[in-house]
Amino acid sequence: MSKIHVTTTVNGDEVEFLADPRESLLDCLRDHLGLTGSKEGCGTGDCGACSVTLDGTLVCSCLVLGVEAEGRQVATIEGMAEGNELHPLQRKFLEHAALQCGFCTPGILVAAKALLEKTPDPTETEVRYWLAGNLCRCTGYDKIIRAVLDAAAEMRQEAA
Amino acid sequence: MNYHTPSTFEDAARLAGAAGGVTRFLAGGTDVLVQMRAGMVLPDDLIDLKKIPGVHDIVQGADGGWRIGIAVPGAALGAHAALVADWPGVVEGMELVGSTQVQGRATLAGNLCNGSPAADSVPGLVAAGATVEITGPDGTRSAPVEEIPAGPGKTTLAPGELISAILLPPRGKAGGDAYLRFIPRTEMDIAVAGCAVNLRLEGDTIAEARVALGAVAPRIALAPDCAAAIIGTTLDEAALAALDAAARAACSPIDDKRGTVAFRTEVAGVLARRAAAIAYSRAKGE
Ligand SMILES: Cc1cc2nc3c(=O)[nH]c(=O)nc-3n(C[C@H](O)[C@H](O)[C@H](O)COP(=O)(O)OP(=O)(O)OC[C@H]3O[C@@H](n4cnc5c(N)ncnc54)[C@H](O)[C@@H]3O)c2cc1C
Ligand code: FES
Numbered sequence: 001m002s003k004i005h006v007t008t009t010v011n012g013d014e015v016e017f018l019a020d021p022r023e024s025l026l027d028c029l030r031d032h033l034g035l036t037g038s039k040e041g042c043g044t045g046d047c048g049a050c051s052v053t054l055d056g057t058l059v060c061s062c063l064v065l066g067v068e069a070e071g072r073q074v075a076t077i078e079g080m081a082e083g084n085e086l087h088p089l090q091r092k093f094l095e096h097a098a099l100q101c102g103f104c105t106p107g108i109l110v111a112a113k114a115l116l117e118k119t120p121d122p123t124e125t126e127v128r129y130w131l132a133g134n135l136c137r138c139t140g141y142d143k144i145i146r147a148v149l150d151a152a153a154e155m156r157q158e159a160a
Numbered sequence: 161m162n163y164h165t166p167s168t169f170e171d172a173a174r175l176a177g178a179a180g181g182v183t184r185f186l187a188g189g190t191d192v193l194v195q196m197r198a199g200m201v202l203p204d205d206l207i208d209l210k211k212i213p214g215v216h217d218i219v220q221g222a223d224g225g226w227r228i229g230i231a232v233p234g235a236a237l238g239a240h241a242a243l244v245a246d247w248p249g250v251v252e253g254m255e256l257v258g259s260t261q262v263q264g265r266a267t268l269a270g271n272l273c274n275g276s277p278a279a280d281s282v283p284g285l286v287a288a289g290a291t292v293e294i295t296g297p298d299g300t301r302s303a304p305v306e307e308i309p310a311g312p313g314k315t316t317l318a319p320g321e322l323i324s325a326i327l328l329p330p331r332g333k334a335g336g337d338a339y340l341r342f343i344p345r346t347e348m349d350i351a352v353a354g355c356a357v358n359l360r361l362e363g364d365t366i367a368e369a370r371v372a373l374g375a376v377a378p379r380i381a382l383a384p385d386c387a388a389a390i391i392g393t394t395l396d397e398a399a400l401a402a403l404d405a406a407a408r409a410a411c412s413p414i415d416d417k418r419g420t421v422a423f424r425t426e427v428a429g430v431l432a433r434r435a436a437a438i439a440y441s442r443a444k445g446e
């Protein structure tokens with residue numbers, strides 16, 4: 001099985017890897033690039049733990065082939081904090097205790113960030129529908145929703 | 161597995177025609193990758209269509225009809241205000257597919273060609289009178305969407321043939337469409353029954369209608385008796401009752417843990433009534 005050389009941009013940095021064409025982008029991020037923040041909960045698009053953005057669009061990286069990333073822009077949880085400065089969503093998740101085991105958290109943060117870029121002032125219903133593809137077995141979701149709404153409020157004030 | 165990225169539909173058709181083993185096209189991959197992962201389908205050749213020019217475009221023709229590229233994901237359909245204004249039922253069917261993440265990738269053509277009897281975008285396309293442009297080793301042809309499904313997991317496309325565009329007719333005046341499905345939860349589930357209604361009014365009277373049912377038979381299909389039940393009416397209670405009965409009569413569903421035959425049949429009738437009411441009020445511009 002011949003491998004394919006892939007050049008892509010991850011969190012602003014150009015990276016290269018050799019991918020078996022059957023490998024998912026999630027596998028390539030984790031196994032070839034050492035970016036293990038994105039998690040595999042199901043591998044079938046149901047749980048959202050592998051959420052990343054591809055050219056700015058929120059996707060499940062388990063449902064994208066690594067070879068499809070050629071020439072594209074990928075953003076993962078590893079690119080969310082700026083150095084030691086946590087993103088407001090990350091801070092609010094800590095403040096609101098919006099995580100327990102934390103397995104779902106990277107995917108939810110990436111998904112929530114994509115929502116707030118598109119909709120800075122979402123309603124609770126919008127947040128719940130947007131995150132319907134991100135499963136959490138621990139928190140019961142309520143704290144997650146509150147953390148996202150609170151982060152959104154803070155980010156709007158900063159922008160004003 | 162050989163991964164191909166042809167730059168024309170003709171090349172894609174040639175590759176598929178020449179491939180001897182298991183071949184799949186890759187649009188959004190939300191069915192193909194799941195099937196690969198489960199070991200259900202292990203393609204020898206995977207032909208990625210997203211590098212073909214124009215596949216990401218939504219274009220309105222001079223006559224008002226629409227040409228939708230085969231790699232346009234659900235989220236892009238929903239973001240296209242003019243398309244949503246013309247064909248809200250078609251768009252709402254596709255927007256029901258999966259989560260936000262799935263919407264970033266999943267396409268109409270993939271939904272149609274995966275061949276699920278419960279595919280949510282297909283009834284809306286059928287009711288709208290949509291056609292597909294098909295490119296094959298011998299050239300290009302077109303076919304109504306309802307001629308593509310051939311039973312669970314199957315299509316009528318010949319080996320080497322693929323869909324190169326989805327075509328929606330001009331909306332025209334006083335028209336409206338709608339799609340509704342029933343699922344046991346509010347998000348992320350497979351339709352237990354679905355119904356799309358597309359109609360055109362003259363005054364308050366339905367002059368033309370097309371009704372399609374999903375998830376209640378091996379193939380998503382037009383239900384001509386449903387259309388006949390409401391054409392010439394103002395969608396009064398008698399017409400709705402006739403529509404309900406015709407929809408139930410058109411059902412031959414499976415019995416499974418997600419819905420019994422009796423339940424799916426009853427729900428199909430209810431959805432037909434409700435979808436018709438929505439399409440009617442949309443046609444009136446309400
Ligand atoms: C979590 C999750 C939830 C889902 N929820 C729903 C749902 O609610 N409702 C629903 O209907 N579906 C649902 N799906 C299924 C899937 O997302 C849809 O069927 C989707 O529209 C498939 O489109 P795609 O572009 O991803 O197809 P792909 O996976 O790329 O392709 C699907 C099939 O179509 C063929 N194909 C693709 N493009 C063409 C073409 N141009 N010409 C010929 N053949 C082609 C491929 O060979 C393949 O067999 C869900 C999937 C997931 C993972
Ligand atoms: S691992 Fe991708 S959605 Fe669950």
Ligand code: FES
Pocket residue numbers: 098099100101102103104105135136137138139
């Ligand atoms: S915190 Fe454990 S799955 Fe969400």
